Amino acid sequence: MGAIRFNIAAVERDTGLSKDVLRMWERRYGFPVPDRGANGERGYPPDQVERLRLIKRLMDAGHRPGKLMATPLAELATLAPRRKGIPEPAGRPAAGELDELLRLIKQHDVAGYQQAMQQRLARQGLQRFVQDTVAPLTSRVGEDWERGAFEVFEEHLFTELTKRLLRQAVAALPTGPRAPRILLTSAPDEPHVLGLLMAEAMFALEGAECIPLGTQMPLRDISRAALAHRADIVALSFSTAFPQRQIPALLRPLRAALPEEVALWVGGGGIRWVADVPGVKRLLTLEEATSALLEWQAVSR
Amino acid sequence: MGAIRFNIAAVERDTGLSKDVLRMWERRYGFPVPDRGANGERGYPPDQVERLRLIKRLMDAGHRPGKLMATPLAELATLAPRRKGIPEPAGRPAAGELDELLRLIKQHDVAGYQQAMQQRLARQGLQRFVQDTVAPLTSRVGEDWERGAFEVFEEHLFTELTKRLLRQAVAALPTGPRAPRILLTSAPDEPHVLGLLMAEAMFALEGAECIPLGTQMPLRDISRAALAHRADIVALSFSTAFPQRQIPALLRPLRAALPEEVALWVGGGGIRWVADVPGVKRLLTLEEATSALLEWQAVSR
DNA sequence: GTCTAATAATTGTCCAGGACATATATGGGT
DNA sequence: ACCCATATATGTCCTGGACAATTATTAGAC
Numbered sequence: 258m259g260a261i262r263f264n265i266a267a268v269e270r271d272t273g274l275s276k277d278v279l280r281m282w283e284r285r286y287g288f289p290v291p292d293r294g295a296n297g298e299r300g301y302p303p304d305q306v307e308r309l310r311l312i313k314r315l316m317d318a319g320h321r322p323g324k325l326m327a328t329p330l331a332e333l334a335t336l337a338p339r340r341k342g343i344p345e346p347a348g349r350p351a352a353g354e355l356d357e358l359l360r361l362i363k364q365h366d367v368a369g370y371q372q373a374m375q376q377r378l379a380r381q382g383l384q385r386f387v388q389d390t391v392a393p394l395t396s397r398v399g400e401d402w403e404r405g406a407f408e409v410f411e412e413h414l415f416t417e418l419t420k421r422l423l424r425q426a427v428a429a430l431p432t433g434p435r436a437p438r439i440l441l442t443s444a445p446d447e448p449h450v451l452g453l454l455m456a457e458a459m460f461a462l463e464g465a466e467c468i469p470l471g472t473q474m475p476l477r478d479i480s481r482a483a484l485a486h487r488a489d490i491v492a493l494s495f496s497t498a499f500p501q502r503q504i505p506a507l508l509r510p511l512r513a514a515l516p517e518e519v520a521l522w523v524g525g526g527g528i529r530w531v532a533d534v535p536g537v538k539r540l541l542t543l544e545e546a547t548s549a550l551l552e553w554q555a556v557s558r
Numbered sequence: 559m560g561a562i563r564f565n566i567a568a569v570e571r572d573t574g575l576s577k578d579v580l581r582m583w584e585r586r587y588g589f590p591v592p593d594r595g596a597n598g599e600r601g602y603p604p605d606q607v608e609r610l611r612l613i614k615r616l617m618d619a620g621h622r623p624g625k626l627m628a629t630p631l632a633e634l635a636t637l638a639p640r641r642k643g644i645p646e647p648a649g650r651p652a653a654g655e656l657d658e659l660l661r662l663i664k665q666h667d668v669a670g671y672q673q674a675m676q677q678r679l680a681r682q683g684l685q686r687f688v689q690d691t692v693a694p695l696t697s698r699v700g701e702d703w704e705r706g707a708f709e710v711f712e713e714h715l716f717t718e719l720t721k722r723l724l725r726q727a728v729a730a731l732p733t734g735p736r737a738p739r740i741l742l743t744s745a746p747d748e749p750h751v752l753g754l755l756m757a758e759a760m761f762a763l764e765g766a767e768c769i770p771l772g773t774q775m776p777l778r779d780i781s782r783a784a785l786a787h788r789a790d791i792v793a794l795s796f797s798t799a800f801p802q803r804q805i806p807a808l809l810r811p812l813r814a815a816l817p818e819e820v821a822l823w824v825g826g827g828g829i830r831w832v833a834d835v836p837g838v839k840r841l842l843t844l845e846e847a848t849s850a851l852l853e854w855q856a857v858s859r
Numbered sequence: 860g861t862c863t864a865a866t867a868a869t870t871g872t873c874c875a876g877g878a879c880a881t882a883t884a885t886g887g888g889t
Numbered sequence: 890a891c892c893c894a895t896a897t898a899t900g901t902c903c904t905g906g907a908c909a910a911t912t913a914t915t916a917g918a919c
Contacts, residue, residue, distance in 0.1 A: 261811070265873075270746045271776050277901060280874080285899085296908065298873060321883080323898060365786050367769055368733060410771055410783035413743070417772040424722055425729055432669060442714070445571045448749070448774075468668055470711055471718040473749075475572045477604075482711035485666050502882080510562065566902075577902085578872060585905085586870085597879065599902060622912080624869065803911080 262292060262300030272309045279309075286326035308333075311405070317498065318403040334405075355397055358390075362398075362415045363407075374422050383426050387458045388543050391419060395451055399497060399526070416451060423454040427461055435466040437489035437553055440482055442470040444507055449496035452525040456492055459543050463550050465490075476507070480514040490520045490553070495527030508534045522549065563593060563601030573610045580610075587627035609634075612706070618799065619704040635706075656698055659691075663699075663716045664708075675723050684727050688759045689844055692720060696752055700798060700827070717752060724755040728762055736767040738790035738854055741783055743771040745808055750797035753826040757793055760844050764851050766791075777808070781815040791821045791854070796828030809835045823850065 265276050274282075279299075283289060289309060291299035301309075312325045315336055325333065361370040378386045398415055401407050407415075439460050441453050450472050457467045468486050483491050495504060504527065512521055512534065524540035533539065540546040566577050575583075580600075584590060590610060592600035602610075613626045616637055626634065662671040679687045699716055702708050708716075740761050742754050751773050758768045769787050784792050796805060805828065813822055813835065825841035834840065841847040 271778075275901085276873085278899090281900070284876080296873085297875095298908095321898075322900095368735075371733075408782060408786070409776055409779040410786070413771045413775060413779075414769070414783075417770050420772075421725055421729060421770075424725060428722060428726055432672075434669075468715070469718050469722075470714045471721075474714060475710060477572070478710040478714075481709060482715075485709075485711070576872085579870090581903085582871070597902085598904095599879095622869075623871095 261303055262294070263303070263306055264294075265291075265299050265301070268301050268306055268309065271306060272313050274309060274313060282322065282326065286323065288326045314403060314405060355390075355394055358394055359397060359401070362411055365411070365414070367414070367418065370418055371422070374419070378422065378426060383430070383458055384462055386426070387423070387455050391423065391451070391455055392543060395419070395455075396526075419451060420454060423451075423458055427454070427458050427467075430461045433466075435464050437550075437557070438466045438468065438487060439490045439492055440468045440470060440479075440486055440488040441492045441494075442474040442479060442482075443472040443494050444499070445473050445475055447495055447499050447527075448472050449494070449498065449525075452494040452496060453492075455543060456494060456524060456540075456546055459547050460492075460550055463547060463554070465550060476511050476514065479511060483515055483519050488519060489557075490522055491515060492522045492524070494525040495523060497526035497529075499525075499527040501527055501531055504528065504531045505534050508537050512536045520553070522546070562604055563595070564604070564607055565595075566592075566600050566602070569602050569607055569610065572607060573614050575610060575614060583623065583627065587624065589627050615704065615706060656691075656695055659695055660698060660702070663712055666712070666715065668715070668719065671719055672723070675720070679723065679727060684731075684759055685763055687727070688724070688756050692724065692752075692756055693844060696720070696756075697827075720752060721755060724752075724759055728755070728759050728768075731762045734767075736765050738851075738858070739767045739769065739788060740791045740793055741769045741771060741780075741787055741789040742793050742795075743775040743780060743783075744773040744795050745800070746774050746776055747804075748796055748800050748828075749773050750795070750799065750826075753795040753797060754793075756844060757795060757825055757841075757847055760848050761793075761851055764848060764855070766851060777812050777815065780812060784816055784820050789820060790858075791823055792816060793823045793825065795826040796824060798827035798830075800826075800828040802828055802832055805829065805832045806835050809838050813837045821854070823847070 263271070265279060268274070268279060269276050279289065283291075283299075289301060289305040291301040291305065294300050308330060311333055312322070315325055315333065316322060318336075320336065328336075358370065358373060361373060374390070377390050381389060398407065398412060402412055441457050441460075443449070443453060453469070453472070457469060461467050468482075468488065470482060474482070479491060479493075482488070495501075504523075508521070508523065515521060520538065521536060522538045522540055524546055528539050529541065531539070538549060540549055564572070566580060569575070569580060570577050580590065584592075584600075590602060590606040592602040592606065595601050609631060612634055613623070616626055616634065617623060619637075621637065629637075659671065659674055662674060675691070678691050682690060699708065699713060703713055742758050742761075744750070744754060754770070754773065758770060762768050769783075769789065771783060775783070780792060780794075783789070796802075805824075809822070809824065816822060821839065822837065823839045823841055825847055829840055830842065832840070839850060841850055
């Protein structure tokens with residue numbers, strides 16, 4: 258019986274649940290109950306890891322662990338998102354067109370997806386493409402992901418291909434010294450980059466000079482980078498997956514470390530229900546981001 | 559005295575040292591010694607965090623923690639890499655040209671760097687550009703990084719701008735159904751993407767169909783993706799920063815999970831001193847990657 | 860002297876069980 | 890229906906111990 262077992266570190270990696278949480282759940286709820294290795298180390302069987310992934314997904318969708326642990330497996334699979342839904346933008350494009358794009362991803366049709374998106378980009382222009390195609394598509398992928406309708410690798414493929422399209426489109430815009438200078442990055446535990454790229458596209462379209470620093474920048478380096486690049490604005494993106502309660506605690510010291518004259522803007526799905534932080538501008542939508550930029554340009558003229 | 563303090567989770571994020579390690583070092587070596595908050599929680603002052611970052615960097619360069627803890631701060635700053643150096647490729651291009659590119663990054667000259675790289679790409683063609691410019695440049699950045707000659711945000715800027723250049727160049731290549739189908743990704747704890755992009759460029763140049771899945775793919779999803787995309791080859795990249803001892807333990811189950819007829823290729827600086835794993839092809843250089851591909855195409859014809 | 864193998868030191872990861880802060884739910888009053 | 894106070898649920902941190910894995914050192918063989 259060469260039964261495969263995962264140690265607690267591997268489970269932490271695969272599920273995103275910390276070692277502390279895994280041990281605590283075992284203590285409190287009696288699940289998971291891993292085997293024990295020679296030395297009392299936990300060894301998780303694959304089916305428990307699978308179930309933990311499912312539970313994690315449902316928790317991200319708003320369910321509470323206590324209930325989930327007590328729910329039989331068969332029922333778990335049927336649960337729907339419980340979080341207060343994101344208010345749907347009114348003038349959303351026909352969902353049918355998005356479905357077609359999603360279908361291409363789920364069929365793993367790389368060339369077909371790229372071609373369909375290129376066509377939309379050409380037809381809509383970059384601004385409408387970002388607002389009416391990429392943004393709602395990303396939301397849909399996020400929702401489907403929460404419902405378990407996407408495999409990990411399908412979500413990765415979507416992200417990778419969409420990233421490439423956006424980067425390519427942004428690269429085609431005129432460059433050169435312009436105003437304001439906007440430094441774009443994300444917090445240390447935030448690896449998601451699509452929101453950042455959408456913001457970059459919108460800012461670049463309005464004539465800002467964007468300095469893309471990728472994701473996961475330590476806080477101290479964000480302020481150093483702002484100085485080094487003489488940035489006017491630092492823009493951070495938080496995805497819905499980011500632990501929201503940590504955001505204010507993270508923004509306050511950052512705001513304090515930045516020179517007063519450097520603006521700090523934050524956006525992304527993760528900030529929707531986060532309290533305001535003094536000196537930090539929350540941008541709930543891409544439209545808001547654009548108008549904030551126009552305002553900046555008007556004031557500083 | 560509103561002295562800033564970091565909790566242990568923040569220090570883990572910022573330094574990459576696990577909570578367990580931070581507590582263990584405190585117990586064993588007497589450093590770091592954080593203050594304690596109201597409830598006995600550790601609160602690390604900024605200078606200790608700074609020192610921990612330095613120590614981490616020196617450890618990645620081959621130093622042992624026991625010595626480092628006992629070394630006075632002034633001396634720490636002077637330590638050089640201790641690891642056995644990477645054997646220099648013989649026909650390396652004039653270092654002077656690379657220095658010029660590095661200088662542009664260190665001056666935070668976004669436009670200048672992009673322009674210089676674009677010129678080199680146009681002059682050398684994609685294949686030579688990757689082999690003679692991007693690859694040695696990445697190595698140089700890695701070395702300078704270990705020496706502490708780069709800020710975090712400078713390294714991020716380099717990575718981001720270089721990624722964009724490569725992606726753009728790859729996108730310009732002809733596409734369509736070709737052979738073999740190569741799935742490109744990296745292991746769960748490996749976020750570095752440049753090596754993967756260089757490999758993609760080389761493979762695409764020789765007529766392979768590349769399916770880029772981004773980085774950090776859970777193992778079970780790698781094999782699922784290989785099936786879904788009917789891949790002929792799965793290519794993984796490991797950077798030098800990846801804990802090398804974990805690599806064989808990671809490759810063996812992956813190899814077992816993949817269908818026999820799907821090849822598994824690994825490359826990147828991280829595999830240089832890793833033992834061979836049966837059924838896994840190690841590609842130590844980009845040239846080797848190209849010839850492996852040509853061989854595959856010859857055999858399968 | 861140089862190589863190899865055995866031994867010792869070093870270092871990271873895991874464990875148990877307890878304490879506490881904070882987030883979320885629940886009930887009562889208006 | 891709304892708001893506040895209390896209770897419950899949940900995650901993070903703590904201490905101190907054990908052990909496995911890696912790396913260095915020593916002893917012996919050639």
